[in-house]
Amino acid sequence: MKPILEVQNMTMDFGGLRAIDSVDLSIEKGQIVALIGPNGAGKTTFFNCITGIYTPTSGDIYIYPRGKEERLNGLKPNIVTKKGLARTFQNIRLFTSMTVLENVMIGCHAITKAGIMGAIFRGAATKAEERLIVKKSYGILEKIGLEKYVDELAINLPYGAQRRLEIARALATDPFLLLLDEPAAGMNPQETMELDELILKIRNREGISILLIEHDMKLVMSLSEKIYVVDYGKKIAEGTPEEIRNNPVVIKAYLGEEIDE
Amino acid sequence: MTAQNEIKKSILASLWFMFLTFPIMVIKVNTVTNSIEWRWHNMAIVGIGAFFLSMLWRYLLKRKEEGRKKDQSDGLSIVQRLLHERRFALPGLMIIGIFTLLFPHIFSMYQTNIMISALIFVVLGLGLNIVIGLAGLLVLGYAAFFAVGAYSYALLNLHYGIGFWIALPIGGIFAALFGILLGYPVLRLRGDYLAIVTLGFGEIIRLVLENWNEFSFGPSGIKNIPKPGFFGIEMSMHTTTIYIFYIVVVLVIFTIFVINRLKNSRIGRAWVALKDDEIASQAMGIDKAKTKLRAFALGATWAGMAGVVFASKTTFINPASFTLWESVIILCTVVLGGMGSIAGVIAGALLLILLPEYMRDFGQFRMITFGAVLILMMIFRPGGMIEDVRKTYKFEK
Amino acid sequence: MDFEYFTQLFLGGLTRGSIYALIALGYTMVYGIIELINFAHGEIYMIGAFTGLIISSVLTMMGMPTLAVIVLAGMAAIIYSCSYGYTIEKIAYKPLRNAPRLSALISAIGMSLFLQNYVLLAQTSDFLPFPSLVPNFAFWEPYSHIISSAELMILLTTLIVMILLTLLIKFTKIGKAMRATSQDKVMASLLGINVDQVISATFVVGSATAAIGGILIASHIGQINFYMGFIAGIKAFVAAVLGGIGSIPGAVLGSFVLGWTESFFTGYISSDYEDVFAFIFLVVILIFRPSGILGRSQAQKV
Numbered sequence: 001m002k003p004i005l006e007v008q009n010m011t012m013d014f015g016g017l018r019a020i021d022s023v024d025l026s027i028e029k030g031q032i033v034a035l036i037g038p039n040g041a042g043k044t045t046f047f048n049c050i051t052g053i054y055t056p057t058s059g060d061i062y063i064y065p066r067g068k069e070e071r072l073n074g075l076k077p078n079i080v081t082k083k084g085l086a087r088t089f090q091n092i093r094l095f096t097s098m099t100v101l102e103n104v105m106i107g108c109h110a111i112t113k114a115g116i117m118g119a120i121f122r123g124a125a126t127k128a129e130e131r132l133i134v135k136k137s138y139g140i141l142e143k144i145g146l147e148k149y150v151d152e153l154a155i156n157l158p159y160g161a162q163r164r165l166e167i168a169r170a171l172a173t174d175p176f177l178l179l180l181d182e183p184a185a186g187m188n189p190q191e192t193m194e195l196d197e198l199i200l201k202i203r204n205r206e207g208i209s210i211l212l213i214e215h216d217m218k219l220v221m222s223l224s225e226k227i228y229v230v231d232y233g234k235k236i237a238e239g240t241p242e243e244i245r246n247n248p249v250v251i252k253a254y255l256g257e258e259i260d261e
Numbered sequence: 262m263t264a265q266n267e268i269k270k271s272i273l274a275s276l277w278f279m280f281l282t283f284p285i286m287v288i289k290v291n292t293v294t295n296s297i298e299w300r301w302h303n304m305a306i307v308g309i310g311a312f313f314l315s316m317l318w319r320y321l322l323k324r325k326e327e328g329r330k331k332d333q334s335d336g337l338s339i340v341q342r343l344l345h346e347r348r349f350a351l352p353g354l355m356i357i358g359i360f361t362l363l364f365p366h367i368f369s370m371y372q373t374n375i376m377i378s379a380l381i382f383v384v385l386g387l388g389l390n391i392v393i394g395l396a397g398l399l400v401l402g403y404a405a406f407f408a409v410g411a412y413s414y415a416l417l418n419l420h421y422g423i424g425f426w427i428a429l430p431i432g433g434i435f436a437a438l439f440g441i442l443l444g445y446p447v448l449r450l451r452g453d454y455l456a457i458v459t460l461g462f463g464e465i466i467r468l469v470l471e472n473w474n475e476f477s478f479g480p481s482g483i484k485n486i487p488k489p490g491f492f493g494i495e496m497s498m499h500t501t502t503i504y505i506f507y508i509v510v511v512l513v514i515f516t517i518f519v520i521n522r523l524k525n526s527r528i529g530r531a532w533v534a535l536k537d538d539e540i541a542s543q544a545m546g547i548d549k550a551k552t553k554l555r556a557f558a559l560g561a562t563w564a565g566m567a568g569v570v571f572a573s574k575t576t577f578i579n580p581a582s583f584t585l586w587e588s589v590i591i592l593c594t595v596v597l598g599g600m601g602s603i604a605g606v607i608a609g610a611l612l613l614i615l616l617p618e619y620m621r622d623f624g625q626f627r628m629i630t631f632g633a634v635l636i637l638m639m640i641f642r643p644g645g646m647i648e649d650v651r652k653t654y655k656f657e658k
Numbered sequence: 659m660d661f662e663y664f665t666q667l668f669l670g671g672l673t674r675g676s677i678y679a680l681i682a683l684g685y686t687m688v689y690g691i692i693e694l695i696n697f698a699h700g701e702i703y704m705i706g707a708f709t710g711l712i713i714s715s716v717l718t719m720m721g722m723p724t725l726a727v728i729v730l731a732g733m734a735a736i737i738y739s740c741s742y743g744y745t746i747e748k749i750a751y752k753p754l755r756n757a758p759r760l761s762a763l764i765s766a767i768g769m770s771l772f773l774q775n776y777v778l779l780a781q782t783s784d785f786l787p788f789p790s791l792v793p794n795f796a797f798w799e800p801y802s803h804i805i806s807s808a809e810l811m812i813l814l815t816t817l818i819v820m821i822l823l824t825l826l827i828k829f830t831k832i833g834k835a836m837r838a839t840s841q842d843k844v845m846a847s848l849l850g851i852n853v854d855q856v857i858s859a860t861f862v863v864g865s866a867t868a869a870i871g872g873i874l875i876a877s878h879i880g881q882i883n884f885y886m887g888f889i890a891g892i893k894a895f896v897a898a899v900l901g902g903i904g905s906i907p908g909a910v911l912g913s914f915v916l917g918w919t920e921s922f923f924t925g926y927i928s929s930d931y932e933d934v935f936a937f938i939f940l941v942v943i944l945i946f947r948p949s950g951i952l953g954r955s956q957a958q959k960v
């Protein structure tokens with residue numbers, strides 16, 4: 001099967017620090033792929049490079065919309081989002097002064113187009129678009145299970161709900177690939193279980209592929225079809241959950257040196 | 262125990278401020294007669310004042326801390342509730358409307374003129390509110406756009422005899438062009454640089470107007486700018502004032518209408534999102550530069566139109582009307598009223614412009630009060646007098 | 659080209675640059691630590707000059723010898739500027755440390771406005787004559803047509819301040835704490851550094867250099883008023899940005915570059931738009947090299 005995202009030889013330097021060191025990665029349509037590694041391994045930086053927040057020092061990022069190859073390097077984040085990659089943030093970045101519904105409505109920004117004149121005159125097209133945005137956003141909130149909070153300010157939500165709102169917001173951009181940065185961080189076991197179901201539902205119902213950064217190994221092992229492991233910016237392993245579980249290099253990276261002797 | 266502690270702290274604060282203000286408040290050197298005036302009474306005032314203010318300060322800070330821990334959502338003020346309750350809002354608006362219509366007939370021409378000035382500042386405040394309140398861009402040279410509008414009308418009229426009604430949109434467009442011209446290079450920068458650069462821009466415009474005599478007639482300004490016409494009918498001084506009053510009222514209503522629509526539109530939401538979190542906004546597909554530029558241009562447009570009205574009202578303009586102070590006053594109206602809140606900004610502008618007019622003694626303390634207001638509002642009530650409330654939506658399920 | 663005229667302009671620019679540097683240091687240090695443009699910094703410099711003038715007048719009228727007046731007034735100016743810097747931070751910035759940046763910035767503008775008008779109301783809106791504190795040294799007479807002894811004094815003082823500041827930051831405990839805090843505030847506090855204290859210390863040190871700048875320029879130009887801090891502050895800020903805000907050597911370098919450019923521009927071209935020039939300079943820098951000459955461009959951590 002052809003990949004929908006392919007990263008080749010990507011490297012990212014911050015001054016003297018090499019946060020990512022020639023990493024390859026590819027994702028196929030409908031796949032759930034996990035990116036794991038110890039703290040500071042460079043996982044979030046990897047996301048930032050793909051989504052245009054940083055421009056990688058070298059290497060290539062390709063996507064294949066309708067079979068055509070497109071290079072993402074150097075594109076601005078909003079363009080990358082328009083092309084169908086949506087993400088969440090490890091340190092939750094919601095729009096705190098807006099309501100929950102509005103947060104999701106912002107996600108529709110890229111797929112709508114009313115401008116200043118449209119807003120002022122509020123013609124039929126603009127009205128219809130507004131209605132569509134509200135309806136779609138509400139639908140997404142229902143799907144994610146946040147509909148009871150619609151009119152709350154985003155900042156007043158409990159922590160787990162905030163993480164889910166990040167996912168809802170990303171879904172509103174109509175992505176083909178969803179990048180989740182530690183979606184289970186800070187969740188209790190019950191919430192994590194619900195998250196597990198939610199991610200599966202998103203993949204199964206809408207065929208959205210998922211790239212997942214997560215420290216919760218139970219979640220990673222149960223969800224992903226393929227796992228990449230990075231350490232100090234380098235890819236040290238890739239394979240199925242089974243393969244990764246038994247890979248001595250991975251075990252060493254996670255448990256440190258002392259296990260050797 | 263704690264009360265004692267508080268008093269001790271306040272006494273320390275009082276002593277500290279007595280020390281701090283000693284040279285500047287107490288000693289006054291007369292360099293001509295070579296004598297010194299010792300104003301010890303000032304020290305007493307500072308000491309007593311600092312004691313009580315320090316108490317109040319710590320009490321308010323503590324209350325703020327506690328308030329943060331508690332739930333904040335039920336904090337809608339009376340004004341907000343009145344505004345959102347249709348029952349009260351409609352009659353309220355009608356009363357305000359009738360009052361406004363009758364205003365120039367009830368009050369003297371002097372009062373009407375003051376009210377016109379205040380309403381011009383309402384327009385300016387609402388315009389700046391787009392830039393600061395909605396989009397979160399701190400612009401410190403807003404008066405420059407005001408100047409662009411005023412000089413557009415004055416110069417176009419002088420050279421080409423263009424009248425008020427044509428100059429009004431042109432002034433807005435010119436100001437918007439200046440906004441884009443300035444905004445394009447600087448909007449990619451971080452917010453605090455923007456503040457300084459726009460401040461610099463404001464000063465540049467003013468200095469150019471002051472020095473470029475051939476173009477702007479320097480500090481002596483431009484005289485005899487015509488008042489707005491009404492199909493060429495001759496009007497008395499009194500009628501013209503009333504006429505201008507209604508023009509400004511219409512401009513205010515138009516501004517409110519447009520901003521209200523913008524606020525809850527796709528663009529308006531994008532502005533607020535950018536203000537909250539630029540990176541997340543971009544990750545949601547918002548084009549940062551373009552969206553900010555729109556806010557900039559739109560904010561400038563209103564300043565430009567207000568400038569045209571201002572020039573036609575005073576019939577005389579010079580660079581002294583467009584200094585940093587004007588920019589700061591407009592900023593104050595937005596901050597005091599409530600960033601992003603239309604009702605708040607209107608209240609803020611009316612308060613800040615009318616209060617000093619009617620309290621003449623207060624005049625010299627105006628600027629120092631504004632400074633204090635900016636600090637205190639940011640610390641204790643960052644949302645302003647009438648806090649902005651986000652719109653909620655209805656669903657057909 | 660007239661070489662002597664050139665030398666004059668060059669040295670004039672150096673003097674200007676020194677003054678800018680003394681103020682720019684405060685901006686850059688504060689920005690390095692709390693990422694805030696301290697709009698009120700120019701006012702601290704103004705208050706330094708006013709305190710110096712007031713105290714020196716009082717002492718002179720009391721009949722003190724000149725040298726004692728200079729030393730005491732200078733010390734008073736520094737002490738007062740530091741106290742103001744410390745107090746300003748506690749009142750206008752500390753309560754807003756976790757608030758949006760816009761809030762702190764507006765508060766800073768409010769503080770600047772407040773202090774300007776405080777001095778205006780308590781003292782005067784007129785220009786006050788400031789005595790020339792530096793006598794014309796006899797030994798310098800042969801060179802004084804190139805650079806006056808007052809200007810020489812400015813250069814020397816700036817040099818000494820720079821050296822002291824470098825030593826402070828490189829080798830003292832508080833200096834190391836400052837560097838650590840500017841790198842990573844959370845990490846620094848985890849390592850047991852009292853961040854509040856470090857921030858206060860930064861304001862105090864920055865205010866001290868501003869006060870020195872305030873007295874030097876006041877005695878050089880010969881007059882002061884409540885508004886003097888504003889334009890000087892803006893220019894120093896431009897210098898700090900030019901050098902790379904947050905970087906101390908950058909602030910010094912940027913100040914000299916700005917000083918020279920202004921000096922040559924007004925000397926060879928025109929002095930009408932002298933004050934506009936700094937702003938245009940600022941815009942150009944920010945467009946082409948927003949991180950400044952010595953600043954590293956840093957990707958914001960996400």
Ligand SMILES: Nc1ncnc2c1ncn2[C@@H]1O[C@H](COP(=O)(O)OP(=O)(O)OP(=O)(O)O)[C@@H](O)[C@H]1O
Binds near residue numbers: 017
């Ligand atoms: N903007 C930046 N500037 C400098 N260094 C950075 C920047 N962003 C990340 N780094 C560094 O790159 C390395 C990788 O960081 P990254 O956040 O990608 O790790 P991570 O794998 O996501 O860790 P965690 O599991 O803790 O989230 C770290 O050493 C980090 O300090």
Ligand SMILES: [Mg+2]
Binds near residue numbers: 043044045
């Ligand atoms: Mg991470």
